[in-house]
Structure formats: structure tokens, C-alpha cells
Amino acid sequence: MSKRKMKNAHLPVGECITQVQKIFRERLCHQQLPDRPEGVEAQHKHVLELLKRTAVHGESNSVLIVGPRGAGKTMLLKCVLRDLQEEKEVQQNLLQVHLNGLLQTDDRIALKEITRQLHLENVVGDKVFGSFAENLAFLLEALKKGDRSSSRPVLFVLDEFDLFAHHKNQTLLYNLFDISQSAQAPIAVVGLTCRLDVLELLEKRVKSRFSHRQIHLLSNLTFPQYLERLRTQLTLPDDFPDDGFAQDWNASVKTLCEDKSVEDVLQRHFNSSKDFRSMHMLLMLCLSRVSAAKPAIKPADLLEASRLCFTDAVANMLHGLSILELCLIIAMKHLNDVYEGEPFNFQMVHNEFKKFLQRKSNSMYNFDPPVIMKAFEHLQQLELIRPVDSAAAKTQREYQLMRLMLDHSQIMEALQKYPQCPTDVKQWAMSAFG
Template sequence: MSKRKVKELHLTVGECISQVQRLLRERFCHFKLPNEPQGMESQHKHLLELLKRTAVHGESNSVIIVGPRGAGKTMLLNRVLSELLEVNEVKKNVLQVHLNGLLQTDDRTALKEITRQLHLENVVGDKVFGSFAENLAFLLQALKKGDRSSSRPALFILDEFDLFAHHKNQTLLYNLLDVSQSAQAPVAVIGLTCRLDVLELLEKRVKSRFSHRQIHLLSRLSFKGYLEAVCTQLSLPQDFPDPRFAQDWNASIKTLCEDKLVVDVLQRHFNSSKDFRSLHMLLMLTLSRVTVSKPTITATDILEASRVCMVDSKANILHGF
């Protein structure tokens, strides 16, 4: 084989590795949502139908998504929102407001953020309002195009929902849920929280305005399912630019997942944490060891990545002193 052909071959392998790195990093860093959320089909269907009723039919709703950290609450919501926005009618009309209890620590900050995300700073101007309710009512009125049926639906997404319950008098929650119940405007309030007792934190007047819809995401993943998830996460799709490379890569991944050393490493990770964030961190460190000269993942790569993940951060800081 001539030197020129060897160079072309290396370039082809290099391009394939670049594609693998790009595709898998998008997957591990959550830049690209999975097509079908694993193990949460019923919750996905329920939430999609709920938000469709608000976005398409103008029906107000409220719901809380409950589950431990890493269970997939945000991923589920983002998957539903992306499907919802594929409908042209929804894409043009629906408004989204994203609030986080860690960032919006009081109602005044939350109201400013709502105004900013709805692009109503110029409308509000220097107006002085007597109460939070008046201010919120004015913002929602400014969104109206006519009667209630032609008003723009708004989705209020409250991450760390339980922290909003610690605001003074729970004014924000009361007014948002009051609007969703009184049918002043088509509004959906979606809360995300890790606390199973979140309803106990709500005042009686706030609780009475909540629809009491809850979507629970509880991890029922077995180690067999965890191992299958690893294999799926590392595998390349059928539409990969080089089908032959993808076939060889997927065959090597299948063999890798049957290796006893790899199974033992993954079993340790599964026992310590079942959430996909820690798994994706492990797989990202493993992927970083793939190069043109070593275009496959080996058991040693996963073992080394596991050592990095499992290292005690405090001991690591003190190491060398």
C-alpha cells in the first residue's frame, strides 16, 4: 500500500473517531434528548396530554413532577416540550417561563424574571402596583390578544418547587395556582421537586388551588437494565456516516459489556448510584481515552475512568502536601 493510501486511511479513521466523539458527547452531556425516555412511557404520555390541553385547547392545569435527583425529571419535561413545539400552532403561540428556587429566592426576584422572560419590560415601565397579584394580573393581561380562547397560553416551570414554598406567605405559588384555577388565562404550572412531602409544605389556601396532580418518577432500574443502558449509550446509530465502522464499533461495545472486569466495575457504580448523571460522567471519561491510534474502548479504559470517578475529592486535594 502506498504512503498516500495509508494517509487517506488514517484520515478516514480520524473522521470516524471525530464523529463518534461528537455524537456520544452530545448524548452524555444531555445536548441531545433521547427519542424514548426509558421506563417512563406512562409519565411521558400523561404529561404530554396535560400540556397539550393547555397549549392547544386553552385549558389551565397544574402538576408536580416528583422524583429523586438524577431520576430524569428535567429530561422528561424537556422531551415533552420539544414534542409539543413540533406543532406549528403551539410553537407560534405558547410562552415558557422557567424559574428556579435556587435563583429566584424571593417573589420580587421571581416577578422580575417573569417580566424579563415574557419580554414585557417596556410594557411595565415605571408602573407602581399595590400587590404581587396586581402585577401578575397586569402581565397576563398584556399577553392577551382578545378573549380567553385567543389568549397566548403560558407554561410556568418551577424547578426546585419546594423552595418556592419557603417564600413569604407563598405569594408566588398562590397567585400562579389561583390564575390556573380561575381560568383568567390559559396557564400551566409545572413544578419539579425531589421532596415526596411537597404538598405538606403548602399552605391551606395554596393547596386548595392546586389540582393535586402528581407524576412520580421512582427508579426501578435493575442491574441488567443498567448494563443494557450502558451498551445502548455507547452504541452508534444506524444512520452513522460510515456503516462498516459503526458495525465494528457496536460489536466491540457488545463484547466489552460482557467482559467480567467491566461488569464488576459497573456493578460498583450501580451499587453506589443508580442515576444516569454519574454513569454519563464515567462514560465521558472513558470516551476521552479513544483516539485515532486506539479507536476502540477497552476494559482498562473503563477501569481507569472508574478510579477517577471514585477518588475522594478531599483526599485528592491533600495529596502531595
């Protein structure tokens, strides 16, 4: 069948929805790279030229890409590396080592990871090195080409760069910057960080070997651009198999983006975070509600997805508590109201709970003290309450001073949503004092 016939074919709605889910999972979950990065063209050109000089001419460089979370630092670097691999003279020549400050927490782990990513485990074998510098120099020496005159260029990407500054003596950074400054081997060191004061964290000897080249990414995204990005993310491509379905879908997306209630929700998301990843999460929650019976995203889907995104995780935990644990939380709330936020202990909570029981002849809330103590300890494990200070551990358990980590509104909201919450417990919570 020709492409034109395929494109104009009328597929069953279920098949179209499957295709839609596949396209958007690829686009939103796998962080598909844009054809060209928007708004950071100058920075893209700068980093590309810098790495090309290392890959083609063997010129060593070091650079820091600085910007807030979600500004597009990783996306920028990935676009540069993709474009770099398309250059004929670069293909199969540039080696890459990706390290992350959250994973490689000390120099020994970092060195093992460098060895693994360069596939030099067999070369290193059981060799014993006198120092970190000696080990790194040996690894780079092993990358020399057959004629031993020139070494293959290596790109070191250090994500969460500021965390590497906390390594002992900053040995890894010192050696990488030292090699990039001398002519030992062609390497490029690219650091990604959110901290603007990152250079202040570097030791004097490390700072003196760094090129002091910094590229700043600042999010200057406006709300209309954010809205347009959302529309393009939800638009089906021209090569979608069913042309009629694609046109209907794209028309519904256009209508959705013009809806006032949707605009208000998106404005709230935009104000809280300009990070596209949070937008992608919102869109995936909307798409999960699309089905053959409802083959379009409605404003109600986006409102529900937004509600899920902004759900209070701590208040959600209250829905899973037992009635006894919920009663203890209410007793603590009343103690907070009476004593204006002063700390409390188990004995005070138990007494408050007993006052409630005395007003109710219902025996369903009669628990033994050890059971109540167990429930109290469970609330501490969930971090809904916590000790006032660490010295409290020496105090008898019943008299350790605690603080409630929930506010009044969180407790009341959770009570409204608690499944089959007894009426008398709700009334007790709503009463002015216990």
C-alpha cells in the first residue's frame, strides 16, 4: 500500500488511540530531543564549537554550564552531542564519560566508573597505583592510538558538578583540570550545576587550573510560549496513519488550549515551575484518561490531572491510617489549639483521647494502653510527629516531647476524604476544643 493510501486509511478508533499513546510516550516520557534547542541558540553554538575543537583538533577545554533546574542544561548538552556525532570527522573518535555527583560520591567510585565507561577494566587488571593522578594518567595513556603518537579525545561530563567539590581534596577535579590545561591528553571537562557560586567551592589550586569559562542558562520563558509549547507537545505529527483522526485530535487540542479554565490551571503550573518535565507529567496524566470511548482530552481531564499533581502527599498518608491513629492525630490537634503549638507527650495525648471516650458510650474505641502506644510510635515512624530534640531518646517513652508535623487544614481536608470516617470522630475534630 502506498504512503498516501496508508495516510488516508481510516483505522479503528482503538488502533488510533494505541498509536497516539505510543507517540506521546516517546515524546514525553523519553524526553525526546528537539530538532534545535529554542531560546539557547547562542549557548548551543558556543558549546558545539568548544567540543568540536577537542574532538577534531585535540584541543583541551573546560567549561561550566550553570542554570536553575529545568532550564535545559542537560537538553542543551545532549543536542550538542547529537549534532557532534553527525560531523564526519568526529564520528567514532570522541569518547564520553558521564559522571554524576549524586552517584559517584567519592573519587574511588568515580575512578571505577571512568574505567568501566572507557572499557579499560582488562587493561587495569590487578595493577596497584601510588596515587589517583597516576591511575588516571595510566587510563588516558591506554587510549593512545596504534602509533602511540596521539590519544583519542575524551569528554568528561560532570552532572551535579558542585557535589564533586565536596570530595576529599577535590582530587578528581584537580586532576581533570590539570590534564585539560597541560598537553598530556586531549580532554574536555563539562560541568553542569545549579549553583551560581560554584567557583567559590573550589580550592585555590583547582580554581587556578580551571578555564573560568561559564555558560549561563536562564529561563526567560513567557506564559504564551509555555502555552504554545504545550500545544505543540500535544499535536499529532503530519505522518499520523489516520489523517481524519489526526485533524480531529489537533482541532480538539487547539480548543482545549483556548479554554479559560484550562488556561487558569496552566497559569498556576507555570507560576510554580517553568520546568518542562513537570508539564510532561501533567500531560501524561491527561493522556492516561484517553480511551476509545473518549478519544480526546477534555478540560475536566486536565483539571483532574492538575489536582493530582498538586496533591498534598502528607495529607494523603492520613487516608491510610487506622481509626485509632486518626483519633490520636485529632487529640494532638486539640492539644495544639489549647496550648498554642507547644510540644506534647504521649501521656497528654492519651488523656485527651480518654476525655473523648468518656463522652462516648461506644466501646469500639476502647483500646489497651500498649495498643495506643504502638499506634503513637507508628505515627512517629511515618514522620507525622517527631521528637523536639535528640536528647529526648533518654527520656521515658511516655514523656518524650513531640511536635505534630501537620497543620489544621491538612487534618480537616484528610477527614473529609477519609473512607467511612465515623461521624462522632468528625464532630470531635470539628469541635473548638477536645
